[in-house]
Amino acid sequence: MFAAIRRWRERRVLETAASPDALWSEAVAALPFLAIYTAAELERLRAKVVLFLDAKSIVGARGHEVTPLQRVVIAIQACVLVLEMDLGHYDGWESVIVYPDEFVPGWEWEDEAGVVHRNEGPLAGEAMPRGPVVLSWPDVEASADWETAGMNLVIHEFAHKFDMRNGEANGCPPLPPDLPPQVWQQTLHAAYDDFCARVDGGEHTAIDPYAAEDPAEFFAVLSEVFFAEPCLLLGEYPDVYAKFAQLYRQDPAARVPAARRGRAGPSMPLSRTGA
Ligand SMILES: [Zn+2]
Helix, strand or coil: CHHHHHHHHHHHHHHHCCCCHHHHHHHHHCCHHHHHCCHHHHHHHHHHHHHHHHHCEEEECCCCCCCHHHHHHHHHHHHHHCCCCCHHHHCCCCEEEEECCCECCCCEEECCCCCEEECCCCECEEECCCCCEEEEHHHHHHCCCHHHHCCCHHHHHHHHHHHHHHCCCCCCCCCCCCCCHHHHHHHHHHHHHHHHHHHHCCCCCCCCHHHHCCHHHHHHHHHHHHHHCHHHHHHHCHHHHHHHHHHHCCCHHHHCCHHHCCCCCCCCCCCCCCC
């Protein structure tokens, strides 16, 4: 019943709203990892973006004015994750807040000893449980091209949002029926332990060592790699790649022309300021 209402509503939105051609082309050109998408995939992505922008508000904070291009650039990267899934995975929250620079979130937490800590460090992005996604626009812009950045802030934060759909961010998002939770956990934990051992051993990893922070960050960072530099994940952790392909219902490495496979982007990811 709800699914039928949603489909009806989505059809109405697609009939009445649209993304102007010039704006769409400019936004796609700003995201080089989309260059290998087929025309049919880009068409589906465009429809998702229209629905996403109808459902969410993208607003500036601290004087930042969000341009139409910025809205579409953010929405495209959010929708890449759910291109072959229901947009309902992003239900339960309203806004994307865009800052003119890194921001200090000001939240507090209590440790096991009852001591209250306050987060002081500036962040480039944050996904709040049941709340907004917060982004620093310069960091969105700097991480739009994997070739130069080795990271993607928007995909990272929306991977957290997807992960939070079934509770706190813990690296275990809602799984499809053909992906048993114990298989997911085993695969991810084995790769996480291996990655942590490599980082702790001082290895210089092509995947951002920030992924070793905790299982939630591992999932978010590897989601960035899966979408923006898929052959890197396929080469380093093929089992994880296969599970991500099942989870996201996509095989991004198959889009990469054979001549480009095996390349791994920049040797040093941009330094991350917590996300
Ligand atoms: Zn994160």
